Amino acid sequence: MMVRITINGQMLFVQRHTPVLQAAARQGIVIPTLCYHEALKPYGSCRLCLVEAHRNGRPRLVTSCNYPAEDGLVVFTDTERVKSARKTALELLLARCPNVPQIQRLAQKMGIKTSRFYKKQDERCILCGLCVRACEEMVGAGAIGFAGRGIEKHVNTPFGLQSDACIGCGSCTYICPTGCIEMVGEPGPSAHRKIRISDPDLPPCGQEHRCETCTTNQQFIEEMKEVIRKVRQVP
Amino acid sequence: MPRFSSISELEDYRRSILAKQDPKTKVIRLCDTGCRAKGSPRVADAVEACLNEHGLNGRVTIKRTGCQGFCQIGPVMVIEPDNILYQKIGPQDVPEIISETVLDGNVVDRLLYKDPETGTKILKEADIPFYGHQTKIVSKKTGRIDPADIEDYIAEGGYSALAKALGTMSPMEVIETVEASGLRGRGGGGFPTGKKWRSCRDAPGMVKYVIANGDEGDPGAFMDRSLMEGDPHSILEGMMIGAYAIGAREGFIYVRDEYHIAVKHLSLAIEQAESLGLLGKNILSTGFDFTVQINRGAGAFVCGESTALMNSLEGKVGEPRAKYVHTVESGLWDRPSALNNVETWANVPLIIERGAQWYQDLGTDRSKGTKIFSLVGKVRNTGLVEVPMGVPLRSIIFDIGGGIKKDRAFKAVQTGGPSGGCIPAHKLDVPVDYDNLKQLGAIMGSGGMIVMDERNCMVDTAKYFIHFLMYESCGKCVPCREGLKQMHEILTNICEGRGKKGDLDLLESLARFMVDASLCGLGGTAPNPVLSTIHYFRDEYRAHIVDKKCPAGVCRNLFEYVIAEDRCNGCTLCRLKCPEDAISGEKKKPHVIDAKKCVRCGICYNLCKQEAVVIR
Ligand SMILES: Cc1cc2nc3c(=O)[nH]c(=O)nc-3n(C[C@H](O)[C@H](O)[C@H](O)COP(=O)(O)O)c2cc1C
Ligand code: SF4
Ligand code: SF4
């Protein structure tokens, strides 16, 4: 079903439940994101893609990456409230990860020089969950996941042990925007990887990458590399 | 046990149970849940042994019940039909109780409850002010019936609401009744239950679910626990009626695993209801099918949040997900799901049985019925209390709670669990309902009520709750995870004397952002303790930040203990007890504390009978 929505005053028709982020992109409206990836289910954790949505009643801040278009929806992507919320979110991330280039770049773009918050941290992982989702949704391995909660949340293999589920495809390494999951040694069939934040080793593939799963995934990895290159804006 | 194949068979069975009962039979009610911590199983064993000894088996019944509410005086025993209440009993008191009270009808005076205000002994449970000021409706059967015995529940009128709904009402009529009653969710948000059910019924889909939320993660809260332990059938019956109304055939009860007794009693209840034909296929030959399953959670606070709970039920990580499409349309396994708190479910049979109008008459304009609170903290009487909506806080804290311990001054009451707010003394006369609490910057939450006195520091209190939330947030979204970490940092700085100008502004701006931008209700309400304490106790924050003083004497870097010369009678008690040898002085002469040696443990402060140790 097609529905009519309005973004920043421009009216458009989209399929019902299209995420607002995608609808906006179609109009050439750019919304910053960190945890969104077009090949993965939206997760809604970084809150950078916040926009103001008006639908029966008071305007609300919602995340555009997973906010579904409904008929009559009115969205503003650039109000003061939106800008201030995005800025605070980024300041918090900057305090957490002052040395992550991806965050620094975004901060620069948004005109943030320093964070108002306590800064004596130096994390690399922004907990965007891209690696976890890529491993589960695309590779189908589900070898890594989030462990702990609250301020102890981190990416890890189950119980921090070497994971049998890992097929050594390297998708997590490719998709991670901050370089948290490292390839140790040469990438390739016997690649040896480490998750930097929690330091468990991910073992090399026992099948030397010869089974069906991997062949199917080779194509995907090539595409993924391309996407990552774009995300990281590496020429 | 029979298996009912019609409504009339259920009613016949009820009549036959009641006919067997002799109103003159003595029944000993003993709490076997909360009071276990104080040794009630040993008391129960002693009672059984004693009854055996006297050959009273069968003539006197002992009933191991759920929580009777007045936990402070446990283990509690009530002897019916005379309604005599004995408090703080041990196994050694049992022989005397049996021979004196049960056999001879005499009262054992020393075990009676003594009113701390008047000093008089009170004989009957109903005359004790703690109970007298309550209106027990939902928690009425808890503490009266044996939760492990479905007969007891049926004897008290149990499952008659189900019979009424299935036999005489259409699903739509059930929904209309619940809507008209004005029942709102007891799990926190206060969402109108009937409206939720209607949306769920209207949502497209063949398979729908009803879910009971028994996660209850708020520290200090145990009302849901007490219902699940003490009256599990009420919850089941409510779920059955809800399922009938919505068109669901499957139900789930999500309980934290550490609630062993709740899990046990709920499982028993399901088993017994199944064997009687109250759960399963074609219930009471009405064509209604319904089964219930228990899921045990690992106890994360955030798993009480609706979508995190559903993720957890699905076997995923207990993280909330976006609710832009409501769970009544797409909930558990993306199917329409009606999730309600266990207390909400327990209200349902009462409403169906007695009608919407009866329920309407209880409570305030926009909050109907009663609410169970767990009253804890610095009040004299702690325990579970049930009052109609609209009762002023003052009445709960002073009439039922008996006022503040040691007659200290009331400072604030924290309602609504960790993400609730602190309400100060000058708001004590506000009638308690969803909207008033919200307006005061607090929330109803699931009904926690923590009373604080003049010796509680509000900055420290805020820090405590933020600390709790910081570890209990799921950590998924930036505002909540990073925001709580920063809030905790700022509050710690303030409490340790490193507060600076601008901290309050930063806290408030961060709080606004978290409310605006968090994914779920945890992050969205987490700033409440900070915002409400800043709002009502700004001076106390200022004292910490500007004067580097903690007026309540809690933040150790920010105060000193000194002995007021004119009050000290030189009893030497403090000097002998001080672990740091920081106090000196001769007998009968004023003592002195050496501030350099003092570690501010507070021993002398709490010990001194002259209240000569003061905070500076
Ligand atoms: C962080 C958080 C924790 C919650 N914990 C509980 C809980 O322990 N028990 C509960 O019934 N509701 C809890 N809720 C509320 C539920 O999300 C949900 O609104 C409620 O169970 C719906 O039932 P009701 O309409 O009967 O209140 C919590 C909400 C949040 C945001
Ligand atoms: S390791 Fe990388 S991809 Fe995974 S959550 Fe952290 S920052 Fe995101
Ligand atoms: S608000 Fe907190 S608990 Fe809720 S999703 Fe975000 S991090 Fe998790």
Ligand code: FES
């Ligand atoms: S991109 Fe939408 S929340 Fe991260």
